Amino acid sequence: MSSSYCASRFATQRRVSREVPVGTIGVGGANPIRIQSMTTTLTQDVEATVKQSIALAEAGCEIVRVTAPNKAAAKALKDIRANFSAAGFAHIPLVADIHFLPNAAMEAIEHVEKVRVNPGNYADNKKFAVLEYTDSQYNEELERLHESFSPLVKRAKELGRALRIGTNHGSLSDRIMNRYGDTPLGMVESALEFLRIAQSHGYYDMILSMKASNPKVMIEAYRLLVEHMDKEEMNYPLHLGVTEAGDGEDGRIKSAIGIGSLLMDGLGDTIRVSLTEDPVYEIPVAQALAKKMMAQWAPDSESPAKTAEPDSVDPYHFQRREISSVTLGPSAILGSEEPPLVITPVTHPISEYVTIAAETKTSRPALGDSKLEGLLLKADSIADLEKLSELCSAIRGSAEFVVVELNDELPLDEVSLALPHQPLPLAVLRDFGDDDYDDYKQFVQLCSQFKLRPIVGVSPTVSDKILSDQVDDLVLTLSSTVTPEKPYHKIGSYRQLCERLKKQSNKAPLWIRNSKSESEETSGSEFLDKLLDAAVLTGSLLCDGLGDIISIESDDDLIRSTRLSYNVLQGAGARITKTEFVACPSCGRTLFDLQTTTQRIREKTGHLKGVKIAIMGCIVNGPGEMADADFGYVGGAPAKINLYVGKQCVKYNIPQAEADERLIDLIKEHGKWVDPQPVAP
Known part of the structure; x- marks a missing residue:
């Protein structure tokens, strides 16, 4: 099988995409990888949002995204844009993040350079209903979608604005879920529906994203998107990101695995490293990763021709390589079914x-x-x-x-x-x-x-x-x-x-x-450099089903090197040795402080090996991204928490002061709780 999603899986040859102008910033084409982030303030608080936007821009953020969950927030974008420009940042584009409301999108397009719409939520009433759509019913849904999305497309074309069609694995529509399932193919088809509508109006200034909290799903979805776009002669730029990656070392590793794997295959034009931290901390990670990947690209004149070298790995469906069993120690066994x-x-x-x-x-x-x-x-x-x-x-x-x-x-x-x-x-x-x-x-x-x-x-x-x-x-x-x-x-x-x-x-x-020689260019802090190298090399291969032993030899500290190895395995979903946290980055929709809440819940549940807990600031992507999580902790209303088992809400509107203990009670009810071991002095 030769891979049609990239020119070569052995050499980094950048995918050729059209250039899309976002204000004064070009994305795609011959432009460098653009760095993005998102504000976490309440959008209607204009002063706070402008202040954070300035901090992001000063840190090196080239495109700033602001949530607009309703029309009032979308109207506030007018003053945010004016004040941000007055502060000397007229050259930094603003992006409105829209999920559910077309009227909010129509307001936002008047004030900012780009609008992101989530095709799974936009103009769709998601009830997670199980239905069998006939072809006629499916086409009726597409006609309804055409009517809802066309006004935004036409206005964007009139004003010279860009759109991002931002698919999230966690928020596919009922229509897509019932026909394609919760799959990378469903994510791709969700985006293509919107692309076809826009193109019917002669509009082409679009950027695509396929985000998921699972790097394997995210990688497969982007690859499949490119293959399908190529078949329809589309060459839109790609915005890369792993959503709900979490915080600390884990969040950086997951992001590097997903984003880095695709960039090494030549895919990607703009990136956001989503961390459950102050968004300013996302910028140096994204910059270091982009610098490493761009250093790998060869000038067009030096790029080898598209490879005909065979590659039997199926890039769209994960399958681990079959190996012989080898015993290295009493319980250290290598095998196709062994981690x-x-x-x-x-x-x-x-x-x-x-x-x-x-x-x-x-x-x-x-x-x-x-x-x-x-x-x-x-x-x-x-x-x-x-x-x-x-x-x-x-x-x-x-x-x-x-x-x-x-x-x-x-x-x-x-x-x-x-x-x-x-x-x-x-x-x-x-x-x-x-x-x-x-x-x-x-x-x-x-x-x-x-x-x-x-x-x-x-x-x-x-x-x-x-x-x-x-x-x-x-x-x-x-x-x-x-x-x-x-x-x-x-x-x-x-x-x-x-x-x-x-x-x-x-x-x-x-x-x-992962030898010391991998860290050829120090793009950030020394440890960040080693982390990114290890996550990209090892994570890429693990997500392709390759690799049975790993070692990180770039760090001389025995404890740090060992811990980083296990964290990379966990980030790639290859071996689980601790609690897995799916935690979204903060934004203006968030109903509680995500950073402190995530850290607090981690302290109480971080010893639960193999348990996956989702911590979500709001319901936008909650049920879908929690589909493979054991338990979910989701903002349902101000100071109120909803608790989930899988994607089923089982406890509504719990006072936040009680929610941590109620979550632990829920884990105990389902037999997943063990008491933490006492810490050795």
Whole structure:
């Protein structure tokens, strides 16, 4: 299967889109990735909204969005625009965010440079009804939609305004849900209905988005959208974002996985990193991510032709790669039905085993469920290997297995003399050149002799002779010497390797390594840089169903590196080790303080491994985005909370002061509660 949604899955070639003017800012075409954010103030509070808009603009936000949930809020946009311009920001476009009311959209289009409409909510009365639409009934609904949406399109065309057709996974219409289901295809068709109406009026200044809180769903939806637009000869720019991503490290990881994966495939023209924090904090994350991705793009003159290289991954439906079962430790098992394992690098030499043992033991309480599974150590000399038994004895009980990375210069004959049976399960890693078949066979035999797990580092162009060799318990990874030249990238190298393995019927598990060399350009803080690199490389591959072990080797801190690995796995939906929070960013519709509420609920429920809790400021996207959440905490009215199980509301208008405990009671009623473990001193 070759992918039609992008020019290449091995090299970053930017998708060609039309340029859409948003005020004085061009989006798409040859323009850079534009940075967006959204105000969280009450829109009718003009002074507060202008103040926050100025703060966003000064932080580097190029397009500012403001919610307009009703006509009164839409009218306030006139003064917001005037005051924002008077403050010296006439060049920064404002966008009105509309969900339900066409009359609010018609008011907003008079005052701002762009209006975003949600096709699942706009002019649709959503009752979550189960109906069977005949073709005739479906067409009647489309005619009604045409009548409701056309006035906005015509006025936008008259005024030279832009529109964003912003589909949300959590708010598809009953019409779409009943015909297409809660699927990426349903999201795409929801947007296409609106595009076709606009085009019937000769209007083309539109930008598209396909947002979801699940990065896998979001990635698949954007890919499918591009494929369908190409079939209808549409080339609209894309606004990328993961909605309800949450806060802190988790929110940044989820956003980087979704946005970064698509940008590496050449898709995306403007981005918003949605965090449950002050929106000013979204800007440096978005800027760092955009800078990294644009650095990957090659000038048109240097871009390779559209690849004909086959790629058997189905980019529109997630399916994990089938692998052989390999046991690395007592409970560290690799398999198609097993979650990926984490290997943590150790920066100390093996000879400092006392220090290593102390670090691993003190890390255990700090890591909680993010336990140490495997430790990666480098052996640069035979003297290092001679201390291996003492190290394995010292760390026994702290980690399940050890991986020793052999220096390529170490003679395998001498290595074999220094590898007696070890007190811990041991795997040995070595890189091999494309034609080092004899050395490779000697290494595999050495591992078999001492009952070691062989891990082999290769390039995507390694000889078929090595890849076709069926070896029990073998694990593969990319060689540390593989550094693709731009626009080719590491994600593409892993994809290429997996494709070649499939041709050879080789089901060896794959280890995704995030080495220090990934952080070539420091775009933000040092840790943010490492987080973005790890989330984009590892998250992209995991969302394609590739990867069975991961390691983040760019950070020398053992606890931080391990925790980041588990957080990336959780963000990609590959392994759940803690409570999953779906939390929307604040906006003018929010009925309580999302930041403090999310932090408070996290403190009370963050120990519930595998439980998913949605914290939503209002009902706009609530039921849909909570479809795969276990429980929902949603603003129903000022100082009132509605509680959900899945997308069914079970408790209405609970006083906010009681809502936390009522949520816990609900979790207990459904058998998902466990008492937190006491914190070790």
